[in-house]
Amino acid sequence: MKSLLRDRKTALFVLVLVAILAVILPLVLEPFRLNLVGKYLTYAFVALGLVLCWGDAGILSLGQGIFFGLGGYCMAMFLKLQASTPEATKIQSTPGIPDFMDWNQITTLPWFWQPFHSLAFSIVAVAAVPMLLALIIGLSMFKRRVGGTYFAIITQAIASILTILIIGQQGYTGGVNGITDLRTLNGWDIRTDHAKLILYFVTIALLLVCLGGAHFIRCSKLGRILVAMREREDRVRFSGYDVASFKTFVFCFAAAMAGIGGAMFTLQVGFMSPSFVGIVPSIEMVIYCAVGGRTSLLGVIYGTLLVNWARTSFSETMPQVWMFAMGALFVFIVVVLPGGLASLYRTYLDPYISRLLGSSSKAPVHAGREADHANG
Amino acid sequence: MVEKKTGIFGIQSNRRQILKGLAALPVMAGLPRLAQAASATSAVNTTGLAVTDDTVTVGILHSITGTMAISETGSVEAEKLAIAQINASGGVLGRQIKVVQEDGASDWPTFAEKARKLLENDKCAAVFGCWTSASRKAVLPVFEQYNGMLYYPTFYEGLEQSRNVIYTGQEATQQILAGLDWVSREKKAKTYYLLGSDYIWPRTANKIARKHIEGHLKDSKVIGEEYFPLGHTQFNSVINKIKLHKPDVIYAIIVGGSNVAFYKQLKAAGIDLSKQTLMTISVTEDEILGIGGENIAGAYACMKYFQSLDNPANKEFVAAFKKMWGENSVIGDVTQAAYLGPWLWKLTVEKAGSFDINKVIDASPGVEFKNAPEGYVRIHPNHHLWSRTLVGQARTDGQFNVIYQTPDLMEPNPFPVGYQ
Numbered sequence: 001m002k003s004l005l006r007d008r009k010t011a012l013f014v015l016v017l018v019a020i021l022a023v024i025l026p027l028v029l030e031p032f033r034l035n036l037v038g039k040y041l042t043y044a045f046v047a048l049g050l051v052l053c054w055g056d057a058g059i060l061s062l063g064q065g066i067f068f069g070l071g072g073y074c075m076a077m078f079l080k081l082q083a084s085t086p087e088a089t090k091i092q093s094t095p096g097i098p099d100f101m102d103w104n105q106i107t108t109l110p111w112f113w114q115p116f117h118s119l120a121f122s123i124v125a126v127a128a129v130p131m132l133l134a135l136i137i138g139l140s141m142f143k144r145r146v147g148g149t150y151f152a153i154i155t156q157a158i159a160s161i162l163t164i165l166i167i168g169q170q171g172y173t174g175g176v177n178g179i180t181d182l183r184t185l186n187g188w189d190i191r192t193d194h195a196k197l198i199l200y201f202v203t204i205a206l207l208l209v210c211l212g213g214a215h216f217i218r219c220s221k222l223g224r225i226l227v228a229m230r231e232r233e234d235r236v237r238f239s240g241y242d243v244a245s246f247k248t249f250v251f252c253f254a255a256a257m258a259g260i261g262g263a264m265f266t267l268q269v270g271f272m273s274p275s276f277v278g279i280v281p282s283i284e285m286v287i288y289c290a291v292g293g294r295t296s297l298l299g300v301i302y303g304t305l306l307v308n309w310a311r312t313s314f315s316e317t318m319p320q321v322w323m324f325a326m327g328a329l330f331v332f333i334v335v336v337l338p339g340g341l342a343s344l345y346r347t348y349l350d351p352y353i354s355r356l357l358g359s360s361s362k363a364p365v366h367a368g369r370e371a372d373h374a375n376g
Numbered sequence: 377m378v379e380k381k382t383g384i385f386g387i388q389s390n391r392r393q394i395l396k397g398l399a400a401l402p403v404m405a406g407l408p409r410l411a412q413a414a415s416a417t418s419a420v421n422t423t424g425l426a427v428t429d430d431t432v433t434v435g436i437l438h439s440i441t442g443t444m445a446i447s448e449t450g451s452v453e454a455e456k457l458a459i460a461q462i463n464a465s466g467g468v469l470g471r472q473i474k475v476v477q478e479d480g481a482s483d484w485p486t487f488a489e490k491a492r493k494l495l496e497n498d499k500c501a502a503v504f505g506c507w508t509s510a511s512r513k514a515v516l517p518v519f520e521q522y523n524g525m526l527y528y529p530t531f532y533e534g535l536e537q538s539r540n541v542i543y544t545g546q547e548a549t550q551q552i553l554a555g556l557d558w559v560s561r562e563k564k565a566k567t568y569y570l571l572g573s574d575y576i577w578p579r580t581a582n583k584i585a586r587k588h589i590e591g592h593l594k595d596s597k598v599i600g601e602e603y604f605p606l607g608h609t610q611f612n613s614v615i616n617k618i619k620l621h622k623p624d625v626i627y628a629i630i631v632g633g634s635n636v637a638f639y640k641q642l643k644a645a646g647i648d649l650s651k652q653t654l655m656t657i658s659v660t661e662d663e664i665l666g667i668g669g670e671n672i673a674g675a676y677a678c679m680k681y682f683q684s685l686d687n688p689a690n691k692e693f694v695a696a697f698k699k700m701w702g703e704n705s706v707i708g709d710v711t712q713a714a715y716l717g718p719w720l721w722k723l724t725v726e727k728a729g730s731f732d733i734n735k736v737i738d739a740s741p742g743v744e745f746k747n748a749p750e751g752y753v754r755i756h757p758n759h760h761l762w763s764r765t766l767v768g769q770a771r772t773d774g775q776f777n778v779i780y781q782t783p784d785l786m787e788p789n790p791f792p793v794g795y796q
Contacts, residue, residue, distance in 0.1 A: 032496040036489065091791065103535055103580060168574065168605060176575050176606070177510040178484065181517050191521050270517055273484050273510065315486075316493065319479040323441050 008357055013298055014211070021204050031193040038200040038268045040308035041207055043068075045261025046285045047292065047300035048207075048214050049254025054286070055294035056223065057250050058230030059147070063155030064258050064285045066162055067130035069277030071259025073166075073173075074129055076272035077113060078122035079182035079190075098179070104171030113172075119186055126263040127256040134255035138248030145244070147233075156279050163278040178273025182266065190267055203264045207301070210257050214297055217253070226250055291333050293342025303341055420469055420730045426499040427731050432471040434459070434718070435478065435494035437505030437515070442482025448507045450662055451529050451714035452477070453701045455504045458718035461696065468722045469731070476500060484514035491515040495522040501731045502527065504717040507710070509533065509576055516541070523733050527717030530710050531657070531679075533580035534790035539737055542720060543760045543788075545713040546680050548581045549795065550786040551657050553588055554765035555678030558780050559625055560593045563653050567599045569623035571614065571630060571638075573658075574603040578629035581657060584795045585627055591794070599623055604630065609637035615645045626654040635663050639671040649674035649770075660708030661774060669774040681712040681750040682768045682776040693749035706774065712749050719745055720755065752785070760788030 025037055046064045053059045086095040092102040097109050115121045137158065141151055166173045174180070182190070189195060217223050225246055228236045237243045266272045275281065284307075292303020310329055314322035337343055417429050426433035436455055438448040459473045467473060476498045478490035487506065494500045495518065502525040506512040509532055519526050519540040526541045534547035559565050568589050572578025582601060589596045599621050602614055611634075618626060630638050635658070642649070654675040661683050664672060683694060683706065693715065698705050720743060725731055728739035741757040754762045762785040768776030 030497075032492055035492075039489075099535075100576070103533075103576060105583070164605070170575060170579075176508075177513045180513040183517075191517065269485055269488060271485075271488070271514060273514070275483055275485065312489070315479050315481065315490075319440060319477050322479065323481075 009353065010215070012353075012357070014208075017298060017301065018204070018208070022201065026197070026200070031196060034200055035196045035268060036308075036312060037305070038196070038203050039265060040305050041200075041203050041301075042261040042265035042268065043285060043288055043308065044207060044301045044304040045210055045264070046254075046258040047289045047304050048210050048297060049257040050286065050289040051294060051297050051300055052214055052217060052226065052250050053254040054289065055296075056218065056230060057226040057247060058233075059247055059251060060152045060286070061155045061251070061254070061282075062152045062279070062286060063159040063282050064254070065277050065279075065282035066155070066159050067134060067255040067258035068262040068265070068281070068285070069162070069166075069272070069274070070130045070133065071126045071262030072266040072272040072276060073179065073262075074116070074122055074125040074259070075263035075266040076179040076182060077116040078119060079185060079266065080179050081113070081117055082185070083181060083183045098174070099181075100174045100177065100179075101171055106171045110172055123263075127259045130255040130259035130262075131252045134252040135248060138251045139244075142244035142247040142251075156282070159277060159279050159282050163274050166274040166277060174273075176274060178271055178275070180271040180273075182270050185267070191270060196268060199264070199268050203268070206260055206264065210260065211297055211301075213253075214257075217250075218297070222246070222249075287330060289340075291330070291340050293340030293345075296340070296342035296345075299340055299342030299345070306341070415469060415729070421501075421732065422730075423732050423734075424499060425501045425731050425733075426474075427471065427501060430471055431474045432468055432501050432731060433474045433476060433498060434721075435476050435498060435500040435503040435505065437478050437480055437487065437490055437494060437503055438507060439480045439482040439511075440477075441479055444480075444482040444507055444511075447662065447710070448480075450706075450708060450711035451504075451507060453705070454529075454697070454707075454711045454715035455718055457697055457700050458715050460700070462718055462722050468725050469729075473718070480505070480511055484508075484510045487511040488514045488518055491518040491524070491526075492522070495519070495524040500524065501725075501733075502718075502721045502736075504529075504714065504721075506530070512536075512541075525721070525733055525736055527721060529714035529717060531713070533577040534792070535580065537758050537760075537790050539759070540733075541759060542717070542740060542755060543790075544716045544720065545710060546763060546765070546786075547760055547788050547790045548577075548584050549789050549792045550680070550760075550763065550765060551678055552581060552585050554782045554786060555655060555657070555676075555767055556585060556588050556593065558767050559653065559655055559676070560596060562780075563624065565624035565653060566596050567621075567623045568596065568625045568627050569599055569618055569621065570601040571626065571628045572603050573606050573608070573629065573631045573634060575606060578603065578631070578658070581629050582627070584792065587795045604634060606632060606634070608634050611638045611641045612645070615641055615647065618647070619645065624653060626652065628654060628656045629658045630656075631658050633666070635659060636666050636668075639667045639675075643671050655767075659770070660710065661706045661776070662708035662711070664770065664774040665706055669770065669772040672770045673772040675770045676779075677768050677770065677776060679709040679766055679768065680763045681709045682766060682778050683707045684768075684775045685750065685766070685778055687749075687751060689747040689751075690749040716745060716748055716750075716753065716761070719748070720753075724755075754785070756788050758788060758790060760790060762787060 026034055046068050050064060053061055080098045084096060084098045089095045089099060092099065094102055094107045141154065167176050184190060225236060225241060229243055229246060233243060288304040288307050289300050291307050292300035311326060314325040417427055421427040436452060438452045439445050459475060462468060463472050476494060478494060480487040480490060494503050504527045506515060506528050507530050512528055516538055520538060524540055527544055528541055529544050531545040531551050532547060570582045570585060572582050586598050589598055600617060655678060656675060657678050659677050660679060694707060697707055723745060724736050724739050724743045727743055728735040740755050743755045745753050751764060756762055765782045765786050766778055767780040768778050770776055
């Protein structure tokens with residue numbers, strides 16, 4: 001974190017981001033719009049993970065929705081149990097269990113639901129369960145040197161398998177409806193505007209923590225090894241580094257962040273469904289990253305906000321053709337700005353700001369990382 | 377339906393037709409408005425809904441993109457038709473209805489987001505929308521929190537009752553029980569084979585069917601029950617089992633694209649639906665467009681509405697629908713139920729004398745729509761509709777012959793005791 005403060009430019013940009021998210025947006029947006037921004041920001045957690053995973057280490061995962069979904073489901077299971085008190089569910093044939101279990105003729109709470117009565121367990125599980133799955137996937141893939149396109153395809157397959165599993169086991173997961181009608185967190189009603197505002201700020205705080213963590217990794221030696229792996233994997237391996245372990249680590253880190261994003265999503269939206277686990281949302285998350293610029297931590301946050309804002313406003317203003325407008329936006333960005341929003345900044349804004357701040361452009365920056373470093 | 381799906385621009389040109397239609401009716405629209413002498417906005421709207429002296433805003437929230445678009449387009453069209461007709465006849469409490477349409481994009485969280493937008497941002501006095509249970513479950517907390525009014529058109533599994541929702545389709549017992557009674561009586565059926573797509577509606581419906589067959593029909597039993605993932609297209613193994621066990625009735629609740637494969641394979645396997653009784657609660661005229669009339673002719677469907685229903689109100693409705701949306705339009709059960717939404721809302725608002733949600737909710741029980749295309753309907757205190765159940769037999773041209781109609785209205789019972 002020291003390096004974060006040392007670099008004046010980085011500090012400035014983080015300040016700008018905080019000012020926009022925590023001061024300007026809450027002042028100018030009505031509660032409904034602000035809640036939407038909060039929802040968008042939960043995807044930014046996934047995008048941050050992808051910067052490390054894809055932008056730095058070159059591991060393209062098309063299955064980040066898995067981890068986002070798992071984190072979200074862990075939180076949703078806790079909230080659902082809170083909402084399924086025997087009093088609230090006395091209309092069911094078996095009171096005290098979630099409503100969808102009752103509809104599916106399940107009469108006792110399954111064993112893997114039991115620990116989710118505990119808030120502490122659930123909070124740990126939000127990051128731990130995605131990490132555990134990422135660990136298993138990482139160990140079984142990277143140790144066998146499965147990489148590149150094959151890895152991307154396998155992550156897609158896993159996303160697809162998990163969706164089918166969740167939809168098929170509807171008695172245990174809520175099926176295609178998902179886990180809905182979540183009300184309170186330890187007695188605190190999460191549906192009120194006031195609660196949504198608090199959750200919005202919690203999301204920002206967690207996002208900044210994740211941003212700090214990711215930045216710390218990138219500035220450390222570990223971050224350089226990640227980039228080295230992307231550029232010349234064999235050389236890193238011949239230099240004596242255990243490439244598979246580094247890859248597994250960064251994949252798990254990204255998974256944990258996605259899980260946290262998923263949990264915040266559940267809290268703000270009020271339900272979780274398999275539609276966030278599958279292939280389409282996973283690819284959308286990669287698109288946020290590509291639009292923002294996959295090597296820029298701050299860039300992907302703006303990218304996520306831009307894409308989601310466009311999605312909402314296009315679909316509100318032209319419900320019949322909004323998908324074409326979204327497609328056009330992506331094509332435009334890929335053709336005109338292959339490096340995403342971040343490249344726009346680097347070409348036009350960065351030289352100017354460097355001159356303004358004076359010193360930081362002369363600061364010694366690691367070769368090849370100059371642009372990345374400058375933008376966060 | 378295929379045409380509807382391709383017609384992104386077609387829909388727009390149709391919308392223009394509505395506008396033209398409306399422009400042609402200013403005289404008609406003007407007269408009742410003068411007669412009604414609209415009451416003061418402050419009196420009919422005390423909670424800040426989007427009501428002005430001459431307009432009231434409502435929302436339409438369906439998927440017009442994504443996999444559900446093909447099913448939901450019919451509902452959008454029916455709702456727009458009803459709204460255009462209501463406007464042409466003077467509006468609601470002297471106010472013309474303005475529509476804000478949002479796309480749920482076949483994505484449940486998007487439905488929740490848009491529902492919130494319609495209620496909080498647009499202050500819609502009512503929303504007509506949702507199709508799948510999943511989308512309804514996603515928006516339900518939003519409607520309850522912001523105290524909105526949702527008119528939901530699809531026949532569904534029941535097990536739900538919300539003060540903020542009027543369910544204009546049938547819940548499961550309404551759709552199932554009378555049909556089973558009929559097939560047991562008329563076809564002397566004793567053995568049943570239950571099939572379904574694997575999600576909440578077919579499972580709940582088959583549970584109710586099984587309880588009814590085993591508990592209420594004489595000497596009858598279920599000899600098989602199987603579920604298939606959504607989108608499943610290989611039905612040969614179950615068809616072989618059916619040929620082996622020779623059930624008196626195949627009871628099929630297969631949805632979406634799976635239907636096409638199921639009925640084609642059934643026919644290819646030599647099962648002739650004019651000899652083998654098959655009853656379904658998931659195939660309407662809309663689905664037959666995909667299945668092909670020749671593949672399903674002879675099957676029985678249990679619904680509350682068929683396009684071929686012979687009564688003056690329905691003839692008028694079908695003609696108006698085709699005029700607005702094209703001669704090849706097909707009207708299924710859900711489309712008709714969607715058409716009821718705006719009319720029931722208008723009748724309820726006029727009964728309450730106010731747009732206020734709480735007053736509309738209080739006034740809802742007992743509201744009658746005497747000239748519904750399906751016949752007479754009435755809102756039950758549990759927010760579902762009293763309606764008749766019909767049995768229709770599929771024809772090769774994709775329509776149904778209505779061969780049985782319950783003499784009385786069926787009482788909606790979303791939480792059926794003894795069927796859980």
